[in-house]
Amino acid sequence: MITWENLDKLKAFQELKAVKAVRLQEVMSGDNGAARVRNYTVPMAEGLSYNYAAKAVDDDILKVLVRLAEEAQLHEKFEDLYNGAVINTGEKRLVLHHLTRGQLGEEVIADGVNKRAFYVKQQERIADFANKVHNGEISNAAGEKFTTVVQIGIGGSDLGPRAMYLALENWARTKGLLKMDARFISNVDPDDAAAVLRSIDVAHSLFILVSKSGTTLETLTNQTFVMNALKAQGLDPAKHMIAVTSETSPIATSDEYLAAFYMDDYIGGRYSSTSAVGGAVLSLAFGPEVFAEFLEGAAAEDQTAKEQDPLKNPAMLDALIGVYERNVLGYESTAILPYSQALNRFPAHLQQLDMESNGKSVNRFGEPVDYPTGPVIFGEPGTNGQHSFYQLLHQGKNIVPLQFVGFRQNQIGMDDTIQGSTSQQKLCANVAAQIVAFALGKHDENRNKNFEGGRPSSIIIGDQVNPRTLGALLAHFENKVMFQGFVWNVNSFDQEGVQLGKVLAKRVLAHETDGALKVYSDLFNI
């Protein structure tokens, strides 16, 4: 029997606040530190591992975190979720993104269909379509192959698929697997669409309109913008455009598209990279086999999230440590620091995933909660960040927990030995050095050069960013955020906070404003 309780009602949380804090400067030094790095690690899927040696936890804290996981019924709640319970209480919806990549539990029937079969069917339809585009069966009006694919979408229809494309672009190019270049149009700023249109060969471009509801202002506007540009070049938009939407949206049955692929209300935008939303653009760019591998990596990682023992469940453990940092240690933000240029925009995706899921002030029953929930998330790839905001991370007044990601190999394989080491070795040496610098600090009589240390970090280590590891990495963070939502007792799957701005913007455009809103509108000459 599952009960949904606020975090501050849980006995284990009260215990957690009483456990002695860990001084990283002590536990991470010497042989004990070495032993921690060896022991405080959990295998993930696809050869990845989650190492939390440099997090401010010890066996005593971990024991209480395990009890917290049990008391909060994290395992059971996840089970409920993947078996088709209405976990998204606000919108009264199932939460089924895991089914886009595998069957974790029982068959889920909704809207009269087996949902796993539904998602597989969409994947197959996309694969078939992509293959036809690649072999020229589906071509432009002149019978020529499409060379570029352009995703038109915003938020979850943009950040995730874009981050995934960028993560695999060089990998695919190096392996000769890049079938089409991909571009993305998201912002309602007309310069976004105009710049993309200017940079591509429109006659050989295929556009994907991605909107679950078929009503997103930015996306519909950009679609019309693109259609007008196509017409201006004498092209028929219907021959250049496909749609990813829900079966019930007005777009689904429109004849303005070459084809339409479906997602549904059980997949939140920020969880849609493994659905048709990511599937169409990634299959067109890299081929359906690469997309299938990406899904397999995610599915494999989902399996690790089923592990009952939190100490063997990387996403659950990551979530619990994050809760400890947020609700006991009081840290307000978390930095995501991938040491991989391929993961350039991965932090921007996680920023949405995390902040939109858990940036809530009420619990699943709509009652205010009295404790901090989701943190501010930000990040840039290393080593770039080291020469930028790391100053504050090392010596600022507030402690920011860090989440590193690093890989032993690069993607392109072009590397030189310079001053005795390769660039890849320098990259890895830097992430290792940073973890230790943040944890241990370094005493200096000159306080300006003093490093206090005690700044916690974890690292996910893998061999290389490729479709499988990327899928696993994505699933890890999705599941981490989900488990944290369970602990905080919030609904991680709605986003009511985005509504008010939409309503007011419409009012501005309809000139139905007064007070401050009217004056701001005047300032912009609207």
Added chain:
Amino acid sequence: MITWENLDKLKAFQELKAVKAVRLQEVMSGDNGAARVRNYTVPMAEGLSYNYAAKAVDDDILKVLVRLAEEAQLHEKFEDLYNGAVINTGEKRLVLHHLTRGQLGEEVIADGVNKRAFYVKQQERIADFANKVHNGEISNAAGEKFTTVVQIGIGGSDLGPRAMYLALENWARTKGLLKMDARFISNVDPDDAAAVLRSIDVAHSLFILVSKSGTTLETLTNQTFVMNALKAQGLDPAKHMIAVTSETSPIATSDEYLAAFYMDDYIGGRYSSTSAVGGAVLSLAFGPEVFAEFLEGAAAEDQTAKEQDPLKNPAMLDALIGVYERNVLGYESTAILPYSQALNRFPAHLQQLDMESNGKSVNRFGEPVDYPTGPVIFGEPGTNGQHSFYQLLHQGKNIVPLQFVGFRQNQIGMDDTIQGSTSQQKLCANVAAQIVAFALGKHDENRNKNFEGGRPSSIIIGDQVNPRTLGALLAHFENKVMFQGFVWNVNSFDQEGVQLGKVLAKRVLAHETDGALKVYSDLFNI
């Protein structure tokens, strides 16, 4: 007589803590709200204005902030700075980036030369060089024109110039002023350089090595990486490479470069966009006239920072309100939200500028301070962010102060009326709507749909992102960060926090590690 006191020693700061807080939900509603939007605004240079109506201040708080500015001697300290005092106490250096774009006060003589003349001379040398590249006088070995310029630098040699290039790229292309495409190599991840090299025509590319010291690991590594790639194509690197460095660096006199342009120790990396560091790449990309306009915009904005009355000094006022939010209201982070796709990477630059300058725990004398200093800075362009992390901003447990930037016109000028409004109107309507939504919120019986409001924001409004407004915008934030550093009594111009990581990384590469660092190194097979 200037005295440097900690913030908590200032009488006005104690008063500030005692002033009644403002409820934005009240003051921003109705006619009072409209009046605030009209009145709480300060003109900036180049037609920009700083509007702080939606900040949680009122006349009472502003009065104390004015006293705080006086007591902290912000005006006098800025005067000292631009007249050549040793403001960077840690490194015992002058702080002269303002001189790269104008003469704000007395002539500054350092190292035996007039520094304004020195920076002007570098600008002129760069202009001459760029003109020769553009007219073909300086060409590749085959006598063909260079078409692409590639900046090799990291941190301040990358983020600022890159953000400025991206901000003006479409503006320049639209005006027919884009002389050369620019690319940037920064990360020591070899995939960064390899991907850029793969995407350009190397034989027609000119590379700029940017390193003040001539010793930055990433930059020198990437330089060698590029040189090897040039040699592999049978090209002479010395015919494809220029340097921006200090006159005393080993690079300055090397014959490995076509030319070398100089900066000096008085320009911090994050303040170097208006020096030769930004000058070379921007002059080559857009022509020296465009770069000159950018400098003129910055110089004009610097003049506004000289205004003695804080209520007429946009950067000082912005700084003071930020201090109030950080040190009285207790907010830990600030989001930068430009409603302009052109300012895509502007937040990443400000993240460095702010966090590296003021992310400090000791005052200028190396004594620990007992109050919060620089906040965490993050941001993405709107409207994209609205569909991402705004959920937390609207309904999360922690309040995040917001800094909007918006423009009446786009850059490319391609726009369509769709559903009764242009994309540009939709963009502007959205930023106006967001400010009001954040400030006022909206009551709903369903707490899940309830918006508490009371979330403070300011906005900088202008006509268009162009070289002049961009220069002004950049200078505004540089000066804001400087004034905040004065208030917090920290040295905003050193960055000792980046050193420890460098030392440890070298140790890893030399295999001189033990304890945790050795085990991490082993995990990466270094």
